[in-house]
Amino acid sequence: MRAWRKIESSIITSARLSRVSDGAKWLFTLLLIAQDDAGKYPWTGPRIKALIATTDWDSCEFESKLSELRESGIVTIEDGFICLKNG
Numbered sequence: 380m381r382a383w384r385k386i387e388s389s390i391i392t393s394a395r396l397s398r399v400s401d402g403a404k405w406l407f408t409l410l411l412i413a414q415d416d417a418g419k420y421p422w423t424g425p426r427i428k429a430l431i432a433t434t435d436w437d438s439c440e441f442e443s444k445l446s447e448l449r450e451s452g453i454v455t456i457e458d459g460f461i462c463l464k465n466g
Contacts, residue, residue, distance in 0.1 A: 386411060395451045395452055395453050396451070396453060398451050399444075399447040399448060399451050399453070400444070400447060402436075402440070402444050403444040403445075403447040403448050403451075405434070405444075406431075406441070406444040406445065406448065407448055407453060407454075407463075409430055409431070410430070410454065410461060410463055411463065413430055414463055417462075418462055418463040418464075418465070419460040419461065419462050419463075420460060420461045420463075421459065421460055421461075422456060422459050422460055422461050423459070427441060445461070452464060
């Protein structure tokens with residue numbers, strides 16, 4: 380993960396992102412920060428725990444928020460990674 384990453388300004392007007400809850404938006408933000416250069420984040424227990432360590436979410440809440448992002452077409456799960464679309 381890079382220490383600094385540019386975020387496109389179009390994120391504020393994203394129709395897909397506007398359809399998800401604030402919690403799902405926060406998860407998206409955490410994934411933006413933690414993604415690798417290919418827009419991927421490992422889909423493993425320890426890495427998920429590290430990602431949500433600063434939240435009060437349990438695994439069910441995490442899965443619910445991730446489902447919102449998946450249903451909105453913001454992320455996919457591929458080959459053991461959470462992949463951000465256009466990440």
